[in-house]
Amino acid sequence: MSGCHDCALVQRAVAPGSGREPVRVALVGPPNAGKSTLFNELTGLRQRVANYPGVTVEHRVGRVSLGPGTNVDVIDLPGSYSLQPRSDDERLTDDVLHGRCPGVPRPDAVLLVLDVTNLGRHLVLAAPVLALGLPTLVVLNLADDLERRGGAVDTTALARRLGAPVVLASAKTRRGLDTVRAFLAGRFAVPLPTELPLVRNIPACRLWAGRIADESAYRPPAPPLWTRRLDALFLHPWAGPLVFVTVLLAVFQGMFAVAAPLSDGLESVLTGAGRRAGALLPAGALRDLLLQGAWAGVASVVVFLPQILVLFLFIGVLEDSGYLARAALIADRTMARIGLQGKSFIPLLSAYACAVPAVLATRTIENRRDRLATILVAPFMTCAARLPVYTLIIAAFLPNTPLLGPAFGLRAAALVGLYLLGFAAAVGTARLLKSTILKSERTPFVLELPPYRLPTLRSLGLRLVDRGKAFLMRAGTVILAVSVGVWLLSHVPRVGGSAPDLPHSVAGTVGRAIEPAIRPLGFDWKIGVGLVTSLAAREVIVGTLGTIHGIAGDESSVGLQRALRHDLAPGGAVALLVFFAFAMQCVATLAVVRRETGGWKYPILQFSYMLALAYGGALLANRVVTALL
Amino acid sequence: MAFTLADLLPGESGVLAELDLSPDDAGRLMELGFLPGARVRAVRAAPGGDPRVFRVDGAEVALRRETARFLILRAAPP
DSSP: OOOOOOGGGOOSOBOTTSSSSSEEEEEEOSTTSSHHHHHHHHHOOOOOOOSSTTOOOSOEEEEEEOSTTOEEEEEEOOOOSSSOOOSHHHHHHHHHHTTOSTTOOOOSEEEEEEEGGGHHHHGGGHHHHHHTTOOEEEEEEOHHHHHHTTOBOOHHHHHHHHTSOEEEOBGGGTBTHHHHHHHHHSOBOOOOOOOOOOTTOHHHHHHHHHHHHHHTTOBOOOOOHHHHHHHHHHTSTTHHHHHHHHHHHHHHHHIIIIIHHHHHHHHHHHHHHHHHHHHHSOSSHHHHIIIIIIIHHHHHHHTTHHHHHHHHHHHHHHHHHTHHHHHHHHHHHHHHHTTOOGGGHHHHHHTTTOHHHHHHHGGGOOSHHHHHHHHHHGGGSOOTTHHHHHHHHHHHHOOOOEESEEEEEHHHHHHHHHHHHHHHHHHHHHHHHHHTTTOOOOOOOEEEEOOOOOOOHHHHHHHHHHHHHHHHHHIIIIIHHHHHHHHHHTSOSOBTTBOOOGGGSHHHHHHHHHHHHHGGGTOOHHHHHHHHHTTTBTTHHHHHHHHHHHHTTOOSHHHHHHHHHHHOOHHHHHHHHHHHHHOOOBHHHHHHHHHHHTSSHHHHHHHHHHHHHHHHHHHHHHHHHHHHO | OOOBGGGOOTTOEEEEEEEOSOHHHHHHHHHTTOOTTOEEEEEEEOTTSOSEEEEETTEEEEEOHHHHTTEEEOOOOO
8 A cells, every 4th residue: 555655855845834724624526525534534524525526515514633743724715617607516626726715714724536447538637726825635535436446546756756755545444544633644745846837727737637647657447348338328318218207206105105214213212202291290381382392293294304315315325325426317308498408407416405505515516697597496396395285185084005916006196296296396487597587608518427337325324413403403493393383382372370271372263363375285283383483494384283193192103194184175185285385494494596597586586486486386286176066 | 410429220330520619518528538539328318319329438417408419529431
């Protein structure tokens, strides 16, 4: 294993910490070279990683502890091929490196992370980075992959040519990390002067990089055969889409076949725990608040944890394997037809998890109007927060009749329908925007297809833990607070010393006040209360209904299903699903849209448009279903 | 009529002569290896025929036809 060949190169050494504390080191490299994976391994943090270019769009700082009193701040940056910025994420990298980013001092040193399986092309970036004149360690990542496929490189020769230390590394298996830490802890050497090409001239840089690679005895690895074989299947004219649809249907079925029984088990545990805790508490208002308010509300949302985990397991496999880039390729024709570019597809796909990272991911889109259009339609994609609402209503109103044999049932089909409905709304809206207010020149669609990589159990496991934690955190904060609030508002004003009838409480009064507006959709005042609280976040409605019905004496979600069947006619149930498919009930998304578009104009436009569409769609759904049945 | 990347059939390859695009767009493609003088091979097409996947400089990159037709190839030797 190759070490760090910096012994002869230490010149004009700067001790870490000289000047100001702490020392800051920037991670720079082309997209998908593994900067964030290295960042996570060095800092122990969990920056989002996946196998496609452009995952990191913000800078993130993490502290590496190298022993008592010695800390280094490492800055993870969006990838860039040549430090010639064309999109917002690349501009950020350029600004940080030149000390132009407010609040981020210029870094003291650079970790240049390159994918060594494609050294000739990635070395192009070494020219502008070395020209910065900052102490630099060149990290040749994916070294395991290079050697497995029979490639090689002489790191001593490369270090001599570049005038900077070089280390072979594999961030995923922690190979080479000791050398990186030694570099961070040691004395930073300014790169020795070497002959660099004009850094703005890409052909000249590429020629220079090719020469350096040749002089360092670089032998490129054999082509990734498995990637080619898999692409022959996944991009096959008809087998490709078929595989895509089959996998998709399997996931939806998994929501009901695998996740639902787990969900039921979790529910009986939670209900039992609530009942036992209730037996320990003295009867009174406090016990009712804790059990009917807090517990019923939180538990009715927490039971959907298995569905959330199934969804994120699927998303994790798609992202880590590299399949996502192929899905973007398959979908590009559709995107082209609606006037969006293929690059919009990756943010839209990640919106299936949550619209907030999707809005951030649009930073990779160079064209501002395309970027705005993508931001505006992203919340139509069915995010994870809609899942509890959808599965609750579907399970309450539809039997699980097998459709395609026992493998694919009616409930899964309904869920597919809702995902398609959200997608159709996104497509329709994008088309409307791109043909009116956001018309623009097309920018070329360029998508690099990364080699497939086997997702590691560790990476998938960490992802599930993170997402599970985030989901439970929301249940323990937002949903807990709203549930307690709804319970309290359901118990005032007190009439003759006791709680009022639910409809005459403050919560009931609010619900009944908006009831005339939502009556045409088939909703009663209880749903109205849920619609108001779900403005904070979509899944809050489940907690709120759980609390309201908890007060009515039914705590379990099977009870909640029964209660929903009592409150909603089938027309109202379909209307509620349609309403949730279209409406923008998420404070977090509105906040991030405001930040990314730089004002209130677009979030207000987005909120109003989606609310109008939700109301109209729900009204229509209720009319049609009621007329049919 | 110039011979462009869009004219390559799957399996065929050619050598790039020039990129008839704006400096920004050309720069982005050049970063990915589409440089004058580079050999580009058409590998496959997405289901439906567009975009198409090209192998260039050790990587596979997908381009739409509307872009590929501005990447002009050197005339094939007679």
